[in-house]
Amino acid sequence: xxxxxxxxxxxxxxxxxxxxxxxxxxxxxxxxxxxxxxxxxxxxxxxxxxxxxxxxxxxxxxxxxxxxxxxxxxxxxxxxxxxxxxxxxxxxxxxxxxxxxxxxxxxxxxxxxxxxxxxxxxxxxxxxxxxxxxxxxxxxxxxxxxxxxxxxxxxxxxxxxxxxxxxxxxxxxxxxxxxxxxxxxxxxxxxxxxxxxxxxxxxxxxxxxxxxxxxxxxxxxxxxxxxxxxxxxxxxxxxxxxxxxxxxxxxxxxxxxxxxxxxxxxxxxxxxxxxxxxxxxxxxxxxxxxxxxxxx
Amino acid sequence: xxxxxxxxxxxxxxxxxxxxxxxxxxxxxxxxxxxxxxxxxxxxxxxxxxxxxxxxxxxxxxxxxxxxxxxxxxxxxxxxxxxxxxxxxxxxxxxxxxxxxxxxxxxxxxxxxxxxxxxxxxxxxxxxxxxxxxxxxxxxxxxxxxxxxxxxxxxxxxxxxxxxxxxxxxxxxxxxxxxxxxxxxxxxxxxxxxxxxxxxxxxxxxxxxxxxxxxxxxxxxxxxxxxxxxxxxxxxxxxxxxxxxxxxxxxxxxxxxxxx
Numbered sequence: 001x002x003x004x005x006x007x008x009x010x011x012x013x014x015x016x017x018x019x020x021x022x023x024x025x026x027x028x029x030x031x032x033x034x035x036x037x038x039x040x041x042x043x044x045x046x047x048x049x050x051x052x053x054x055x056x057x058x059x060x061x062x063x064x065x066x067x068x069x070x071x072x073x074x075x076x077x078x079x080x081x082x083x084x085x086x087x088x089x090x091x092x093x094x095x096x097x098x099x100x101x102x103x104x105x106x107x108x109x110x111x112x113x114x115x116x117x118x119x120x121x122x123x124x125x126x127x128x129x130x131x132x133x134x135x136x137x138x139x140x141x142x143x144x145x146x147x148x149x150x151x152x153x154x155x156x157x158x159x160x161x162x163x164x165x166x167x168x169x170x171x172x173x174x175x176x177x178x179x180x181x182x183x184x185x186x187x188x189x190x191x192x193x194x195x196x197x198x199x200x201x202x203x204x205x206x207x208x209x210x211x212x213x214x215x216x217x218x219x220x221x222x223x224x225x226x227x228x229x230x231x232x233x234x235x236x237x238x239x240x241x242x243x244x245x246x247x248x249x250x251x252x253x254x255x256x257x258x259x260x261x262x263x264x265x266x267x268x269x270x271x272x273x274x275x276x277x278x279x280x281x282x283x284x285x286x287x288x289x290x291x292x293x294x295x296x
Numbered sequence: 297x298x299x300x301x302x303x304x305x306x307x308x309x310x311x312x313x314x315x316x317x318x319x320x321x322x323x324x325x326x327x328x329x330x331x332x333x334x335x336x337x338x339x340x341x342x343x344x345x346x347x348x349x350x351x352x353x354x355x356x357x358x359x360x361x362x363x364x365x366x367x368x369x370x371x372x373x374x375x376x377x378x379x380x381x382x383x384x385x386x387x388x389x390x391x392x393x394x395x396x397x398x399x400x401x402x403x404x405x406x407x408x409x410x411x412x413x414x415x416x417x418x419x420x421x422x423x424x425x426x427x428x429x430x431x432x433x434x435x436x437x438x439x440x441x442x443x444x445x446x447x448x449x450x451x452x453x454x455x456x457x458x459x460x461x462x463x464x465x466x467x468x469x470x471x472x473x474x475x476x477x478x479x480x481x482x483x484x485x486x487x488x489x490x491x492x493x494x495x496x497x498x499x500x501x502x503x504x505x506x507x508x509x510x511x512x513x514x515x516x517x518x519x520x521x522x523x524x525x526x527x528x529x530x531x532x533x534x535x536x537x538x539x540x541x542x543x544x545x546x547x548x549x550x551x552x553x554x555x556x
Contacts, residue, residue, distance in 0.1 A: 086303040098300050100387075128304035160309035200305075205313060212320070 024058035027068060036061050042076075043068030057167075071223070075101045075166040075196035077144045081135045082153070084161065084194035085146065087125050092118045095125055097133065100166075100196045101144060107133060111147035113154070130156040130200065132192055156192070159202030164215045166197035171222040172215065179228055183214050186235035210238055299388060307504035314489035320500060321350075326541060328496040333450060333552045335458040343459025343475065345553070347451040349496065351441035353385075356433060356451035358459045360475070362466040363430035365421060373420020373428040377406035379435040379448060386440035386499075404483070404523045405435060405449050408512035412481035412520040414456060419476060422468055429461065431475075442498035445510050445523070446549075449483040453553040481520050482549040483512040484542035488528050493538060495545065502526075509535070511542035515550060 027033060031053045033044070040046050043055040044066055053059065057070040077083070077099070085097030085105060094108040109116055111133075114124045125131065132153050133146040148154055164172060172193055173180050184191050187210045189203030201211045214231050221227065310320060317325055329350030338344040343358035365372060379402035381389045389395070394402075409415070420429035433455065435448045457477050463469030487497035487505035497505060507528020512521035519539055524530075530538070 086301060088301050128301050128307075130303040130305050156305060159305060161303050161306045205316070205318065208309070209318075209322070 024060060024069075026057075027053040027059045028056050029054055033059050033066065035066050038062075038066045039064050041065030041067030043070060070167050072165055072167050075099065077101055077105075077135045077138060078195070079135050079137060081195040082193075083133060083135060083146070083196040084156070084192070084198035084200055085131050085133050087127050087129045087131065090122045090125065090127060092121070095121060097131065097146060099133075099144065099146070100163075100198060103142065103144065105133075105135075105144040105146045107131070107146050107148060111136065111145075111149055113148065125155060130161060132156055132194065132200065152192075156200050159190070159200055160208060162199045162201055162208075162212050162215055164197050164199065164219050166195065168218055168222050169193060169195055169197060171218050171227065172199065174228060179218075179231065182228060182232055183211060183235070186232070187211050187214075210235060213238075302500065302503040306500065310501060310504040311490040311506075314492040314494060317492070319494065319498075321498065323496075325492050326495050328545065329498075331450070331549065331552055333454045333555070335454045335555055341455070342462055343455040343457075345451045345454030345458065347447045347454065349441075349443055349447045349450075350498070351439055352443055352447050353437075353439035354444065354447040354451045355436045355438055356448065356455040357436075358452075358455040358475075359432040359434070360459065360461055361430050361432070362422065362427055362468060365425060365428040367425075369417075370425035371421050372417040374430040375406070375410060375415065375417060375433070376430065377402045377409065377433040377435070377452070379405065379437070381437045381440070381444075385437045389437075389440070400523075400525070401437075401444055401448055402435065404445055404510060404521070405433070405452050407523075408449055408481040408483055408521040409433070409452060409456070412479040412512070412514045412518070414453070414477055414479050414481060415475065416478055427468070431456075440499065442500070442502050443485055443496050445485050446483050446496065449481070449512070450549060450553050453480060453482060453550075454555075457554050479514045479516070479520075480550045480554060481512045481514045482546050482553065483510050483521075484545050484549075485510045486538050486541070487526075488530065493530075493534060495541060509538055511539050513539075513542050513546040515547075517543060 033051055033053055035051045038061055040051055043053060043057060045052055045054055051066065053068055055068055055070050055073065057068040059066065059068050083099050085099045085107070087095050088098045088104055089096040094106045096104045097107055099105050109121065112124065116124060131148060133148050134150050134153060135144060136147040137145040171179065180191060180193060187203060187207040189201050189207040189211055191211065192200040199215065201208050214234065217231060217234060218227065221230065313319060314325065319325070323329070332348040334346040336344060337346040337355060338357050341357035342360045345356050347354045363374060366374065379398045381395065381398045381401070383389045383391045415431065420431065422428055433452050435452060437444055456475060459475040460472050461475055462472055464472055484495065485497065486493045486495055486509050487501055488507040489501060489504060494501060502508065505526050505528065507530060508525040509530055510523040511519060514520050
């Protein structure tokens with residue numbers, strides 16, 4: 001490219017519309033895109049006055065940033081993201097958490113509800129413990145500071161962890177939490193979704209297995225339209241778990257309070273990843289703070 | 297980030313599932329993931345094979361060159377096995393000199409090939425003490441989703457079975473001819489999860505495993521090599537049972553590698 005004419009549209013229905021924003025455009029690394037007077041955001045870089053794309057995904061123009069919503073890739077922390085970490089090391093004043101990002105994240109005792117003396121940290125968390133934490137700050141050297149202070153955050157006991165590509169987390173949550181509500185309702189599980197692609201699930205073994213299957217479907221088919229219907233169909237076909245109790249006859253009631261779902265072939269709006277999940281562990285207020293690209 | 301500790305709630309879940317005879321991906325205790333062998337994957341190699349076991353992908357290339365025999369074995373050719381765990385294949389692998397895991401992998405594969413006398417090294421000798429064939433078996437892990445040992449061994453066997461001796465290129469013969477493969481060892485790896493011993497462990501199951509046992513068997517029902525890994529123990533009865541299971545799976549894997 002390089003003639004400044006803007007991005008090409010690739011394939012059919014790539015420019016699917018979501019209600020409140022303009023067409024999403026599929027871009028590849030090296031594509032030049034117009035900035036439309038906005039600042040370069042995630043997945044873009046400037047060379048002189050020209051703007052290029054560094055990752056594959058959908059380009060979006062939303063004031064004040066031009067950014068690319070990636071299709072795949074490792075987790076890149078953003079402030080206020082709620083994530084699931086696993087304790088890898090216990091130091092004198094902090095824990096080191098594996099958060100499936102480029103490096104481990106320190107969790108200082110000041111960010112925990114406890115006040116252990118030096119060397120007493122292993123009374124609270126041990127190596128291998130899973131915790132729900134929030135990204136607090138990112139310093140320019142790339143250090144990822146996390147905190148456990150916040151509603152719903154803390155050690156995860158019981159249940160298990162499932163994983164999915166972090167790029168698919170918005171699909172797992174769905175518009176205003178519709179997908180995750182569907183999954184938890186039909187499997188009788190409790191779920192906490194970490195933005196880093198780790199999902200804590202608690203329930204019967206069968207329920208956990210069905211959640212895992214749902215995640216596999218989302219991972220493999222998340223880019224195609226009609227995902228929620230397929231997930232619902234799958235879950236109703238495999239039947240309710242023992243502890244969901246009797247279900248009302250006929251099809252599951254569908255939440256119509258939300259406007260009709262936009263085309264799921266397009267990525268959800270940017271604020272969607274932080275839509276409330278069904279989990280008591282991620283209250284909506286906590287998760288809505290992370291608006292905006294992390295460079296901001 | 298060389299070795300990441302798995303979450304305890306995850307490992308206990310895997311072990312609890314195994315106790316009731318289930319696994320994370322829905323397989324049975326003794327069930328394998330789909331296995332696929334693609335021989336002749338690299339055209340520039342003298343022999344090659346790409347192996348998929350589920351999402352685990354291993355590529356093996358065989359290169360045959362004329363070299364000098366070792367002084368202590370003047371009548372034998374040289375077999376060299378090397379494994380590369382490239383950083384692309386798993387977040388736990390790092391670039392740089394081979395990690396212990398890579399050395400173990402290459403040695404376990406080498407041991408089964410050598411101990412089963414898969415290729416007769418004396419036939420690789422061209423002129424005693426001067427000229428012999430050197431057989432390089434290079435294993436590259438492209439995607440690590442567990443059970444690398446079995447995938448690597450299967451890839452090595454597939455590559456050797458379909459290898460060609462480039463005699464013309466080295467001026468030691470008029471025509472190229474196939475490498476003679478006499479025996480067909482395959483390895484089966486098992487991991488202990490609580491009181492169950494599961495076949496073909498995934499990455500998560502290996503992380504949760506309380507002992508790992510690899511059994512290499514050949515087509516004549518010989519156990520040609522074994523390798524014990526990870527912390528954990530197996531009782532004598534369990535070892536015998538594991539060997540029996542390795543025989544049961546072995547024939548199917550062997551025919552996949554041989555392409556028969």
